[in-house]
Amino acid sequence: MSQTFTISIDAMGGDHGPGVTIPALAQAVRRLGGGVRFLAHGDGARIEAELARWPELAGKVEVRHTDKTVASDEKPATALRRGKGSSMWNAVEAVKQGEAGGAVSAGNTGALMAISKLILRMISDLDRPCLTASWPTVKGFTTVLDVGANVDCDAARLVEFAVLGEAFHRAAHGVQRPTIGLLNVGSEDIKGHEEVREAHRILREGGTGLNYYGFVEGDDLTRGVVDVVVTDGFTGNVALKTAEGVAKFISGELRTALTSTLLSKLGAVLARKALLAFRERLNPPAAAPLLGLNGVVVKSHGGAEIREFADAIQVAVDLARSDFAAEITRSLSELGLAARPLTAVAGQGGE
Amino acid sequence: MSQTFTISIDAMGGDHGPGVTIPALAQAVRRLGGGVRFLAHGDGARIEAELARWPELAGKVEVRHTDKTVASDEKPATALRRGKGSSMWNAVEAVKQGEAGGAVSAGNTGALMAISKLILRMISDLDRPCLTASWPTVKGFTTVLDVGANVDCDAARLVEFAVLGEAFHRAAHGVQRPTIGLLNVGSEDIKGHEEVREAHRILREGGTGLNYYGFVEGDDLTRGVVDVVVTDGFTGNVALKTAEGVAKFISGELRTALTSTLLSKLGAVLARKALLAFRERLNPPAAAPLLGLNGVVVKSHGGAEIREFADAIQVAVDLARSDFAAEITRSLSELGLAARPLTAVAGQGGE
Numbered sequence: 179m180s181q182t183f184t185i186s187i188d189a190m191g192g193d194h195g196p197g198v199t200i201p202a203l204a205q206a207v208r209r210l211g212g213g214v215r216f217l218a219h220g221d222g223a224r225i226e227a228e229l230a231r232w233p234e235l236a237g238k239v240e241v242r243h244t245d246k247t248v249a250s251d252e253k254p255a256t257a258l259r260r261g262k263g264s265s266m267w268n269a270v271e272a273v274k275q276g277e278a279g280g281a282v283s284a285g286n287t288g289a290l291m292a293i294s295k296l297i298l299r300m301i302s303d304l305d306r307p308c309l310t311a312s313w314p315t316v317k318g319f320t321t322v323l324d325v326g327a328n329v330d331c332d333a334a335r336l337v338e339f340a341v342l343g344e345a346f347h348r349a350a351h352g353v354q355r356p357t358i359g360l361l362n363v364g365s366e367d368i369k370g371h372e373e374v375r376e377a378h379r380i381l382r383e384g385g386t387g388l389n390y391y392g393f394v395e396g397d398d399l400t401r402g403v404v405d406v407v408v409t410d411g412f413t414g415n416v417a418l419k420t421a422e423g424v425a426k427f428i429s430g431e432l433r434t435a436l437t438s439t440l441l442s443k444l445g446a447v448l449a450r451k452a453l454l455a456f457r458e459r460l461n462p463p464a465a466a467p468l469l470g471l472n473g474v475v476v477k478s479h480g481g482a483e484i485r486e487f488a489d490a491i492q493v494a495v496d497l498a499r500s501d502f503a504a505e506i507t508r509s510l511s512e513l514g515l516a517a518r519p520l521t522a523v524a525g526q527g528g529e
Numbered sequence: 530m531s532q533t534f535t536i537s538i539d540a541m542g543g544d545h546g547p548g549v550t551i552p553a554l555a556q557a558v559r560r561l562g563g564g565v566r567f568l569a570h571g572d573g574a575r576i577e578a579e580l581a582r583w584p585e586l587a588g589k590v591e592v593r594h595t596d597k598t599v600a601s602d603e604k605p606a607t608a609l610r611r612g613k614g615s616s617m618w619n620a621v622e623a624v625k626q627g628e629a630g631g632a633v634s635a636g637n638t639g640a641l642m643a644i645s646k647l648i649l650r651m652i653s654d655l656d657r658p659c660l661t662a663s664w665p666t667v668k669g670f671t672t673v674l675d676v677g678a679n680v681d682c683d684a685a686r687l688v689e690f691a692v693l694g695e696a697f698h699r700a701a702h703g704v705q706r707p708t709i710g711l712l713n714v715g716s717e718d719i720k721g722h723e724e725v726r727e728a729h730r731i732l733r734e735g736g737t738g739l740n741y742y743g744f745v746e747g748d749d750l751t752r753g754v755v756d757v758v759v760t761d762g763f764t765g766n767v768a769l770k771t772a773e774g775v776a777k778f779i780s781g782e783l784r785t786a787l788t789s790t791l792l793s794k795l796g797a798v799l800a801r802k803a804l805l806a807f808r809e810r811l812n813p814p815a816a817a818p819l820l821g822l823n824g825v826v827v828k829s830h831g832g833a834e835i836r837e838f839a840d841a842i843q844v845a846v847d848l849a850r851s852d853f854a855a856e857i858t859r860s861l862s863e864l865g866l867a868a869r870p871l872t873a874v875a876g877q878g879g880e
Contacts, residue, residue, distance in 0.1 A: 314778075315778070316778060316781065326714055329714060329721060329722050330722050330723075361767060363677055363680060363762070363763055363766040363767065370680060370763065371680050371681050371763060372681075395766075395767070395770050396766070396767045396768065396769065396770025396771035396772075396773070396774055397770040397771065397773050397774030397777070398774070399771055399774055400771075400774040400775055400777065400778035401774065401778075409767075411714070412714055412721065412722060412764065413763065413764050413767050415714040415746075415747070416712060416714065416746070416747040416760075416764050416767065416768050417747065417767050417768060417771045418747065419746050419747025419748040420747035420748065420750055420751075420768045420771050420772055420775075421747075421771055421772070421775045422747070422748050423747055423748030423749070423750055423751040423752065424751055424771075424772045424775045424776060424779075425775060425779065426748070426751065427665075427666070427667060427751035427752075428775075428776065428779050430667065432783075435800075436800050439802070441799050441800075441802075442799065442800045442802060444796075444799050445795075445796045445797065445798070445799030445800025445801070446796065446800055447796070448792050448793065448795050448796030448799065449786075449787050449792075449793045449796025449797055449800060450796070451790070451792075451793065
């Protein structure tokens with residue numbers, strides 16, 4: 179890798195701040211082999227103190243001091259009004275200014291979406307950047323979108339998600355022609371509500387150029403039937419949280435079952451390594467790109483540990499390195515789904 | 530229990546037919562202590578052959594012979610046209626005629642819904658009977674509805690589901706004032722689409738007399754936050770199938786993890802009993818009432834085993850024994866949600 183990519187980091191975001199975000203930079207450098215440098219936005223003194231612990235980061239991180247941060251419980255509208263100059267804002271602004279190929283934050287999701295939309299603008303008619311989940315399957319990972327940002331979706335929106343998800347999956351997972359499925363309550367053409375049937379018709383007719391598989395159902399998510407599953411933000415969010423709830427429930431039940439008798443306790447001890455490997459498999463990568471923006475922004479979850487924040491950085495690098503943004507713009511414009519003129523979307527960056 | 534209840538059985542429905550449905554009657558009699566008798570609809574010779582094996586059923590089962598059955602892949606519309614006189618049809622017809630307090634079938638769901646609607650009529654404006662899931666939680670079971678029958682739901686429908694689910698949960702689980710939650714993508718009033726916000730407003734204002742908790746999210750399902758979770762048939766179906774998929778995925782991953790090394794294999798053997806108990810806990814009761822009909826109809830799943838079909842019979846007895854149907858009619862009529870005159874809904878029993 180000869181080219182160097184710059185990633186802009188909100189060093190203060192998330193539950194742990196620089197104590198996690200800076201060590202994650204060191205881990206990312208080790209993984210990516212050096213072709214990456216960083217802009218770290220936040221409390222200069224705290225960032226420098228962390229940097230001193232990681233010699234491999236010497237000369238690779240430019241610290242951009244700011245006292246200001248966006249609180250984890252701040253309303254998106256408040257973040258828009260008062261967030262200017264915060265570590266989150268500046269991390270995104272650096273992408274807009276062309277100083278970085280992508281931004282990563284583990285901060286407040288709603289605020290990050292609103293700020294990113296205001297600074298970078300949407301490349302389409304979406305209300306808000308689309309949230310994506312990497313869903314563990316028996317075969318690897320399926321990209322599921324939208325998982326919560328756009329609650330009301332007509333057929334055109336769903337087709338747009340298919341375009342966004344396809345380009346993301348190719349960039350992040352290296353699959354040349356990802357297969358696309360539309361989440362529904364059955365596989366026949368007549369199933370589901372009007373929006374999903376109309377999107378199915380558009381995708382099936384082939385004018386989109388996408389590798390469309392057809393309808394998929396809830397249990398097809400973990401079966402890995404397709405690479406990308408498209409759904410509205412309401413259904414996607416419920417599915418994602420339901421899955422998280424079920425996984426947590428099963429872990430708890432398993433713990434109870436395995437510690438109920440002396441024999442099963444002994445069994446649990448012997449099987450410990452296997453059970454740990456299993457739990458690891460269930461932790462999805464903690465990186466969710468915000469799709470549909472003129473630029474790369476990746477959200478890591480608030481409780482992200484070092485490894486997880488490094489995962490998010492890796493996704494940002496993969497996206498920055500790929501033809502991702504240009505592909506999406508091209509596809510959407512061919513489908514007549516590209517953005518209205520910028521003046522028309524200005525000032526809409528609310529929740 | 531002095532009163533005797535009669536339950537009408539589609540003996541031919543499901544993957545196994547009388548080989549499961551008749552032994553399940555014996556199991557139900559043992560569980561319920563005798564206060565129950567049955568009408569068994571289907572192939573007389575096969576039913577009699579099975580009955581001969583279960584002395585405890587002597588004098589408790591009236592066999593109603595018919596050669597006709599509804600195929601598991603038959604379209605609801607076809608079942609309506611050609612299903613008259615089938616074991617499924619006759620099982621439901623016996624409820625209409627007052628010969629039985631409830632009907633149970635493990636046959637084709639779509640056909641059972643259409644036939645039940647045509648014969649018994651809806652007590653409200655619902656398109657189709659509402660499908661319910663008993664969702665395992667850390668505390669017991671939550672009733673979730675609709676899980677697939679009514680895909681498009683306005684606010685009035687969602688409120689209606691709350692009434693149906695509340696009465697069912699009381700009858701089936703003996704909870705006097707079940708708590709009701711509305712499935713959404715967040716807990717604030719402004720979250721979600723219009724239908725869910727409007728239903729929230731109606732339920733919160735208290736005029737329904739229901740014990741309304743507020744919004745719940747996907748992960749609250751397994752946490753058992755409320756007794757009844759209300760959602761539209763699209764979201765409910767996706768959530769249910771997603772949960773089934775995740776549970777299956779985790780079982781598979783666990784099996785792989787536990788058989789990967791000799792030590793973990795030994796651990797798995799020692800923990801075997803605990804793991805079996807755990808899997809048992811994850812099998813939800815295989816009984817789904819069809820709610821909103823003038824009469825009790827319970828669907829058992831196609832692959833139901835003896836114990837599961839007996840569970841479905843028990844649910845039918847619980848509902849027949851309770852004030853369930855009268856309560857629902859009363860509540861819906863107080864809320865102005867009761868059915869239009871029967872003439873207006875006649876002949877709408879399609880899919």
